Amino acid sequence: xxxxxxxxxxxxxxxxxxxxxxxxxxxxxxxxxxxxxxxxxxxxxxxxxxxxxxxxxxxxxxxxxxxxxxxxxxxxxxxxxxxxxxxxxxxxxxxxxxxxxxxxxxxxxxxxxxxxxxxxxxxxxxxxxxxxxxxxxxxxxxxxxxxxxxxxxxxxxxxxxxxxxxxxxxxxxxxxxxxxxxxxxxxxxxxxxxxxxxxxxxxxxxxxxxxxxxxxxxxxxxxxxxxx
Numbered sequence: 051x052x053x054x055x056x057x058x059x060x061x062x063x064x065x066x067x068x069x070x071x072x073x074x075x076x077x078x079x080x081x082x083x084x085x086x087x088x089x090x091x092x093x094x095x096x097x098x099x100x101x102x103x104x105x106x107x108x109x110x111x112x113x114x115x116x117x118x119x120x121x122x123x124x125x126x127x128x129x130x131x132x133x134x135x136x137x138x139x140x141x142x143x144x145x146x147x148x149x150x151x152x153x154x155x156x157x158x159x160x161x162x163x164x165x166x167x168x169x170x171x172x173x174x175x176x177x178x179x180x181x182x183x184x185x186x187x188x189x190x191x192x193x194x195x196x197x198x199x200x201x202x203x204x205x206x207x208x209x210x211x212x213x214x215x216x217x218x219x220x221x222x223x224x225x226x227x228x229x230x231x232x233x234x235x236x237x238x239x240x241x242x243x244x245x246x247x248x249x250x251x252x253x254x255x256x257x258x259x260x261x262x263x264x265x266x267x268x269x270x271x272x273x274x275x276x277x278x
Contacts, residue, residue, distance in 0.1 A: 051132045052076065053097045054089045054121065058105070059113070064144045064166065065205075069115035072102070077122040078150055080183035081172060082247040083211040085240045089121040110139040115165070119146035124154040133163045144168065148182075149190030159200035167204040168233075169193050173211075174221040181211065191226065205231035205276075212237060212253035216264055219256065223271045233276040234261060 057063075057071040076092035077084075088094065106116065116136050123129055124147055133143050142165040147155060149169045158164050171190055173181040197204045206229045208222055223232065237255040261268070261277045268275055 051099070051102075051126050051128055052092055053102055054094065056097060056102065056105070058109075060117065063117045063119075064115040064142070067114035067142060068112075069117050069144070070105075070109065070113055071117040071119055073119050074121040074123045074126055076125045077120055077148070078125060078184070079122070079148055079172075079186065081181060081211075082183075082244070082250055083181075083209065083237060083240065084243075085238065086121065087240060087242045092125075106136065106139055106141070110141070113141065115142040115144060117144045117146060122148055122150070124151040129154070130158060130161065130163060133158065134161075137163065142166070146170075147193065148172070148186065149193035150186055152189060152193040152196050155193050156196045156200070159196060159202050164202055167197055167202055168207050169197070169204060170207050170209075171222060171226070172208065173214075174218060174225060177218070187225070194226065194229075203230070205229070205233055207233045207235055209235040210237050210256040210261075212251055212255045214256060216256070216260070219268070220271065223268060223275075229272060229274060231274050231276060232272045 052075040053072050054075040055073040060069050060071050063069055063071050073086065073089055075089050075094060075096055077090045080090060123145060136143055143163065144166040145164045146168045169190060172178065175187040178186045194206065236258060239251065243251055258277065
């Protein structure tokens with residue numbers, strides 16, 4: 051595992067559990083609003099394996115869960131083996147994924163290695179290429195179906211990126227059947243971004259106040275929407 055960073059304590063990343071978050075290096079997308087741009091590439095500064103394991107062993111029994119995020123964790127060749135060792139320490143495991151490798155998620159689910167997952171639906175079908183640098187909606191939808199069939203609890207996440215309109219959001223929320231939980235993440239300006247994306251990042255982004263104004267209409271489409 052190539053782990054580029056760690057958040058030692060989190061009360062919000064794993065619903066109901068006190069957790070730590072491990073950020074893997076490498077991603078197969080290049081979203082223009084990415085907040086973890088330093089992690090897109092697999093090369094770069096990473097944490098020593100011994101340091102990570104020493105921390106996890108020391109916190110076993112104090113933390114409830116480990117969130118494996120990124121970057122994109124499913125690109126890690128030893129992800130399954132790593133999670134198996136984490137679970138031996140008594141942790142529950144949450145996987146954050148962009149959903150582009152449903153085959154990997156299926157294998158993890160079949161082996162009972164994930165207790166919860168968050169899958170990103172980043173844009174509408176027609177906007178994926180523009181937002182993420184590649185097509186990806188169908189793969190993400192397939193990953194959600196894999197989790198549903200495996201009975202793994204999960205949530206869908208969408209970041210309200212600059213330029214996303216109310217009509218765009220309606221399109222995204224309508225693109226899937228009713229989800230058990232669909233979380234809206236509000237945009238925050240990243241510290242690092244590509245020069246060619248600067249103008250786009252300055253476009254208007256939907257706020258919590260904007261969402262609250264149209265919430266009844268959104269809840270008709272996805273009743274389990276989380277918008278706070």
